[in-house]
Amino acid sequence: MYRLVGLLLSLFFLNSALAKERTTLYDFRFWSSPERTRIVIDVDQGVRFSINQQQNQFTLGIRNAKLLKDTYKKLFFTDQRIKKTRVKRDDTTYQFKFKLHGQYQIKSYTLKPNDKYRHHRLVVDLYDQKNQTTKAVKKPKKSLRKDSVSKQRSSRIILIDAGHGGEDPGAIGYKHSKEKHITLSIAKKLANKINRTQGMKAVLTRRGDYYVGLTQRIRIAQANQASLFVSIHADAVNSRRAKGASVYILSERGGSTKFARRLEKSQNTADQFGVKQKLNSKDQYLNKILWDLSRKDRDTQSQKLGAKILQQMQKIGHLHKKKPQKAGFVVLKTPAIPSVLVETAFISNPEEEKRLNSNKEQDKIANAIYQGILNYYK
Numbered sequence: 001m002y003r004l005v006g007l008l009l010s011l012f013f014l015n016s017a018l019a020k021e022r023t024t025l026y027d028f029r030f031w032s033s034p035e036r037t038r039i040v041i042d043v044d045q046g047v048r049f050s051i052n053q054q055q056n057q058f059t060l061g062i063r064n065a066k067l068l069k070d071t072y073k074k075l076f077f078t079d080q081r082i083k084k085t086r087v088k089r090d091d092t093t094y095q096f097k098f099k100l101h102g103q104y105q106i107k108s109y110t111l112k113p114n115d116k117y118r119h120h121r122l123v124v125d126l127y128d129q130k131n132q133t134t135k136a137v138k139k140p141k142k143s144l145r146k147d148s149v150s151k152q153r154s155s156r157i158i159l160i161d162a163g164h165g166g167e168d169p170g171a172i173g174y175k176h177s178k179e180k181h182i183t184l185s186i187a188k189k190l191a192n193k194i195n196r197t198q199g200m201k202a203v204l205t206r207r208g209d210y211y212v213g214l215t216q217r218i219r220i221a222q223a224n225q226a227s228l229f230v231s232i233h234a235d236a237v238n239s240r241r242a243k244g245a246s247v248y249i250l251s252e253r254g255g256s257t258k259f260a261r262r263l264e265k266s267q268n269t270a271d272q273f274g275v276k277q278k279l280n281s282k283d284q285y286l287n288k289i290l291w292d293l294s295r296k297d298r299d300t301q302s303q304k305l306g307a308k309i310l311q312q313m314q315k316i317g318h319l320h321k322k323k324p325q326k327a328g329f330v331v332l333k334t335p336a337i338p339s340v341l342v343e344t345a346f347i348s349n350p351e352e353e354k355r356l357n358s359n360k361e362q363d364k365i366a367n368a369i370y371q372g373i374l375n376y377y378k
């Protein structure tokens with residue numbers, strides 16, 4: 001009987017062991033990106049929910065739930081996909097009805113707690129349409145073609161990657177500032193400088209507060225035929241005293257120092273934010289070929305770019321490491337494209353956190369990276 005019910009409500013996920021337990025809805029968060037809207041609800045383990053999709057609307061049902069007052073207020077979010085939200089309650093079952101602007105592909109799943117989120121999370125993604133990921137990546141290619149071949153030849157595409165975003169805040173500062181906001185600000189400033197330079201064009205991996213998967217960032221670089229990939233971050237450690245900038249370049253064998261390994265681990269675990277990172281086997285095969293062909297030259301070039309950026313960073317602040325460090329970050333694994341990851345300063349250091357939040361200082365940092373890029377090409 002139980003089974004039959006389960007079959008009828010094919011989208012009902014039951015966790016029978018915890019079926020009687022109540023779940024509290026601790027928080028609602030919404031993130032809009034060009035390709036999807038993500039709804040995240042902090043819940044207890046074993047949450048029982050259903051998704052019922054009708055034309056231009058869907059209903060998220062959560063059974064045996066307790067909705068906190070503060071959570072309730074956050075529900076009424078609108079963006080380019082969500083038009084209106086209504087809540088219906090039937091005893092302890094909540095029905096959240098989302099009126100939509102169009103029809104979307106809906107994916108839902110749960111995520112376990114991590115060092116940034118102490119609750120289990122229920123995630124619902126609304127994608128514009130099937131294979132949106134591939135489409136989003138292919139788009140820039142089309143516009144490139146339109147730009148005419150001659151322009152493509154003459155302008156260098158610099159991929160600027162603002163670390164983290166959306167559900168992934170990155171490192172949290174001593175005074176609680178979030179790395180994701182700082183990286184985006186600096187990335188946009190850097191992009192503006194590049195776009196004002198003749199023969200150069202900047203492409204950002206994200207333009208707002210939403211999460212982009214690590215492998216997706218690489219795909220964006222490849223689809224745009226980028227000639228450089230610069231990932232912007234802010235560092236954090238437990239100590240308040242660590243300070244200064246570092247630049248990381250890729251090492252296939254992984255981190256060269258204990259410090260690099262720790263960092264590498266924290267950056268690469270970002271897939272806990274709801275994006276499946278695995279490249280499919282075909283991609284892996286292709287990547288391997290490209291990888292082998294290009295690795296040697298790419299590494300030398302990355303080393304050069306890293307050194308040029310550090311030279312400039314030294315003029316505006318401390319350096320944490322004087323030479324480019326080796327690490328195995330996923331974002332740096334862009335075949336054929338010289339890639340660096342810049343840790344601009346320590347957000348965990350109160351003084352540097354203040355600096356990272358200052359518009360003027362952000363501009364100085366962006367300018368140092370920009371000058372480093374120019375010198376690399378000299």
Ligand SMILES: [Zn+2]
Pocket residue numbers: 163164170171179232233234267
């Ligand atoms: Zn980071």
